[in-house]
Amino acid sequence: MKDDKSTSGVDPIVRMDKVNKHFGSLHVLKDIEMTVSPGEVVVIIGASGSGKSTLIRCINGLEEFQQGYLEVDGSQLVPHGKASAALQKIRTEVGMVFQQFNLFPHLSVLDNVTLAPMKVRGWSRDDATETAERLLERVGISDQAAKHPGQLSGGQQQRVALARALAMEPRLMLFDEPTSALDPEMIGEVLDAMRELAREGMTMIIVTHEMGFAREVADRVIFIHKGEITEEGPPEKVFDSPQNERTQSFLSRVLKH
Numbered sequence: 001m002k003d004d005k006s007t008s009g010v011d012p013i014v015r016m017d018k019v020n021k022h023f024g025s026l027h028v029l030k031d032i033e034m035t036v037s038p039g040e041v042v043v044i045i046g047a048s049g050s051g052k053s054t055l056i057r058c059i060n061g062l063e064e065f066q067q068g069y070l071e072v073d074g075s076q077l078v079p080h081g082k083a084s085a086a087l088q089k090i091r092t093e094v095g096m097v098f099q100q101f102n103l104f105p106h107l108s109v110l111d112n113v114t115l116a117p118m119k120v121r122g123w124s125r126d127d128a129t130e131t132a133e134r135l136l137e138r139v140g141i142s143d144q145a146a147k148h149p150g151q152l153s154g155g156q157q158q159r160v161a162l163a164r165a166l167a168m169e170p171r172l173m174l175f176d177e178p179t180s181a182l183d184p185e186m187i188g189e190v191l192d193a194m195r196e197l198a199r200e201g202m203t204m205i206i207v208t209h210e211m212g213f214a215r216e217v218a219d220r221v222i223f224i225h226k227g228e229i230t231e232e233g234p235p236e237k238v239f240d241s242p243q244n245e246r247t248q249s250f251l252s253r254v255l256k257h
């Protein structure tokens, strides 16, 4: 096991040691070693197809991996793991926001947010509604609670998705390119909500192409190239003086505009 001093005595929320993942003959994740401490905001960057989404999807068991050690908040996901008690626990403790919102189209905004706490956590409707209303207020869309997702803008839908994930009181939030499907004028409102969450101390792992945002919110930036972590460090270091030539050429491409 990797000895990671960033945990400084506190148990990490995520511990990955030599995790390998294949899609058939494609070796998508190669010996991934990553430790995330409570309260840390880690941003994962890299070219399209480098394995960023696959990496975070392994963390909540949406993708299985073939080799290595993966532990989330004390529960271990095993290679080739299918349904297990650990997986169930991890799914309830880890919130995820996807590129495509993935809201239930036939439910109101409020019902989208109350559903999982009632079904999974066994909360009463009153308790779930109270929490949902507070969260919708917090992401600035309390006036949309009775609408259906299709009646909202992309930015509003993504904020509902964030409220829905937070309603489960997650220990860790994963974001998979949460602004990539949004019109440019709506990106800011979603990033603002994420910024706020980071300020409040939520542990977050974020895959994004928003480099300005990454620099601003990340405690640590991880660069992935063809399934390997080739560089990581504080944002100032990775963005201003990248050591690896792959990072240098990626950043010079994406920061050109």
Ligand SMILES: Nc1ncnc2c1ncn2[C@@H]1O[C@H](COP(=O)(O)OP(=O)(O)OP(=O)(O)O)[C@@H](O)[C@H]1O
Residues within 6 Å of the ligand: 023, 026, 028, 046, 047, 048, 049, 050, 051, 052, 053, 054, 055
């Ligand atoms: N379900 C799947 N079956 C087969 N190959 C897959 C599957 N999902 C992803 N891949 C492949 O795995 C590689 C990594 O994909 P992944 O989506 O993790 O990359 P990414 O870095 O998130 O890319 P992007 O920035 O474009 O979203 C790619 O080559 C992709 O085509």
